[in-house]
Amino acid sequence: MKSMQGLSDAALINAYKKGNLQAFEIILSKYKDPIYQTIYMLVRDVALAEDLFQEVFIKIIQTIRKGNYTEEGKFLPWASRIARNLCMDYFRKQKATALKTIDVELPVAKNYSNQDLNTLQILEQTQSAETVHALIEQLPDEQKQVIHMRFYEDLSFKEIAEHTGCSINTALGRMRYALINLRKLINEQSLVLQ
Numbered sequence: 001m002k003s004m005q006g007l008s009d010a011a012l013i014n015a016y017k018k019g020n021l022q023a024f025e026i027i028l029s030k031y032k033d034p035i036y037q038t039i040y041m042l043v044r045d046v047a048l049a050e051d052l053f054q055e056v057f058i059k060i061i062q063t064i065r066k067g068n069y070t071e072e073g074k075f076l077p078w079a080s081r082i083a084r085n086l087c088m089d090y091f092r093k094q095k096a097t098a099l100k101t102i103d104v105e106l107p108v109a110k111n112y113s114n115q116d117l118n119t120l121q122i123l124e125q126t127q128s129a130e131t132v133h134a135l136i137e138q139l140p141d142e143q144k145q146v147i148h149m150r151f152y153e154d155l156s157f158k159e160i161a162e163h164t165g166c167s168i169n170t171a172l173g174r175m176r177y178a179l180i181n182l183r184k185l186i187n188e189q190s191l192v193l194q
Contacts, residue, residue: 004021010071015062028057031076038080056083084180135185143178146171 004012004026014149015023040049057083063069069078137146142164148183149163160171 004153008073009075010073013069013071013075017064017067024061027075031079034076035079035083038083039087043090047088052086053081055086055186059086135182135189138185139178139181143174143181149179151176 004015004020004023007015007023007026009027009150012023012027016027032053036049036053039052039056040046043049043111056079060069060079063082069098070136072190136144146160150157155163157168157171157175161168164171
């Protein structure tokens, strides 16, 4: 093992590709702390960080075994990117699961500059989550879908377009009409907006 300690990452990975498990153990011991720290800083949960850490190294092993890793002297940045991506995937899955299992309040949209956003901001501040959901449920299905994807799933309009099979302009149009219709529903139901 000592004879392998001084080898470069490229040499260790090549040795591992040839079946030397000791070479991978050296890489693991060399980089486990910074990769774990990257994960922990994102998830802030010890048990979850340990689970994701295991997944990261499984992914690294699979990538190396498939021959899809090209050593350019950048093992740690590459491994850290895998760690960040797996954390983001975890959060996306959690967000999607939460939408199906619990009732959440409508968050304010990010990066949506249309003045109609004021409708949602005011509604969020002055009404209960139940009222907001009841209003959204009254919208046509396509508008309701865009509202859920944009505000609950935090998808971009490009992602919404891809998921729904429509153009970005159509997704934007559906959002605009959804917000207009929400304003009408608020007025019809005489909800107090301050």
